[in-house]
Amino acid sequence: MTGTPTRVLVLNSGSSSVKYQLLDMSDGSRLAQGLVERIGEETSRLAHTPLRAGGSAPRERTGPIPDHAAALKAVAEELAADGLGLDSPELAAIGHRVVHGGLRFTEPTVIDEEVIAEIERLVPVAPLHNPANLLGIRTARAMRPDLPQVAVFDTAFHTTMPESAARYAIDVETADAHRIRRYGFHGTSHAYVSRAAAKLLGKEPEEANVIVLHLGNGASASAVRGGRCVDTSMGLTPLEGLVMGTRSGDVDPAVTFHLKRVAGMDADEIDVLLNKKSGLVGLCGDNDMREIRRRVDE
Template identity: 55%
Template sequence: MTSVLVINSGSSSFKYQLIEMDAETTLARGLVERIGTDEAHIVHHDVTDSGEEETHEQTRAIRNHTEGFAAMLDFFAEHGPSLTEHPPVAVGHRVVHGGARFFEPTVVTNLVKINIQDLSELAPLHNPANVEGITAAQESFPDVPHVVVFDTAFHQTLPPKAYTYALDAATAERYRVRKYGFHGTSHKFVSEEAARFLERDVADLNQIVLHLGNGASMTAVRGGKSVETSMGLTPLEGLVMGTRTGDIDPAVAFHLHRRADMGVAELDDLFNKKSGIYGLSGHRDMRDLTESANRGDTASRNALDVYVHRLKQYLGGYFFQLGHVDTVIFTAGIGENSAEVRAETLDGLQNYGIELDAARNERRGDGIRVISTDESSVTVLVVPTNEELEIARQTLSVI
């Protein structure tokens, strides 16, 4: 069997997943968190021969990512599956920001790591941690290729008219200011899965993908290529999110600096961590927000209305950019699970060829499902995302 180990590293944690690629099934997955403390936590899920998932946990001191990978290997050895019986042929790594330099999965070299580190100014919370994870993984798996897959890569097909900001051109060029887009691995995966489900060539489809989780983005996909997306230089631009503002007048920052004496760090924290639906309502979870709104809480109702209003705004804009739309796809935690958000987003769009089937929309399921009526000229789908599988696929494609 051919197995790929997928790694998603953060500054004090990393997630992992061992995927058997012949059947594209997960053999094990886990999380190592609170790295750098005496109370680091490891949780490891392995799939038994009968198909059941077993969970194993431990708290211990882990000083750095290298020790974290050693702990992961201990769990594989003790609880399985055996990496001797399922040796990964490669390790695939998620990297958040590839700038304009990386537009496809890339085998890791020292020069590649230097470039990822150099792009840290565009993703200071993510790229350094990604490099740290890559280095630690190379120490644990020195004899197999390591491949990096970038969140921004799918959006490298954006045309200049879409990625260019109307900023002084010399300043923009000097400081690499442009739209890059994010969640590209998810947008690519679900748009291609939707085409397979519909038994259509992705090259023949115009699609709009709504990746709605705590972070949220929307992408217009023409013929399998991203032509417009909502996130920009950073993941702050675009839709209203769990704790991020999304689109906001840039002068709000100037105003708060002058009137509230807020500095850059305070504004960054306010816009990224204390705003969005949390800032409007006090709720961090969409389930709590919708329940509160339905009970009549005014702040919650307003937050949900603002959230949906922004979705409709982008959805309409992407309809006009594409000219015609074949599919609208909901994915990620909110997109896959909130029937209410889907219904409110698509309400009143019958004149644009979107007819939601209320019963299909309410029905839950694990796989891809159609939630539009049979008469709807635009097919509306719920497509579960699987970024780890997409990373594994792209990793195999280059080795």
């Protein structure tokens, strides 16, 4: 290899999946992409697709992948099989999607120990995601400690919301003391989709008003005016808003008090219930829409 390294590995470590792409930034081309899904289940699946000229056929492996560290190691093995290993001198950086950056991180940020500490500090308001993001960051840093690692935050796109949208109707001093406000999530998706929709309409982002729906195991909606987010359905945490795969979405806040008083559940138990045992899995017994549709068809 000659010249400056141009490859960037992009990792999206979600609550139960890892999506990835290897890009050549000299021309914006994709060299490989893939998905590890159902992490932590017996039916884990890795689908890997080499995309560069002369690449091999798509490959798939199934079987238990216990955690995100194991998932990233499996991804590294698949890339290495195509001659695109993480040890390549052509790899310039690794980018990470991080869910919660609070108000501090409003743009892509080079990761250091201080950034990691702040991401970890925000775990209580993104308990399903920031820990997975941190695992991805720490595993990738261990694999290539010499490379710059960059975090792109899901909350960043929503920092343009006016106070009228970001504020909750609770005591202002209490809210400010504990940083309680609507942060919003899925920002990278909402930003991309709003811009792509404007382009499809033959407009600049500044000329288009768009309602964006991000629908997956996590789901959210946003209102984008002139390329800037002005409102969104998720709030302090990714729990608020639409019904999701394992998350309840909006419920009467008094449900939590009722569960404590009547069912004797503590805060951690209620947290697990609303984040991991609600939504589609609570209503249907499954959080995979493909399985729900299959059962409906039967």
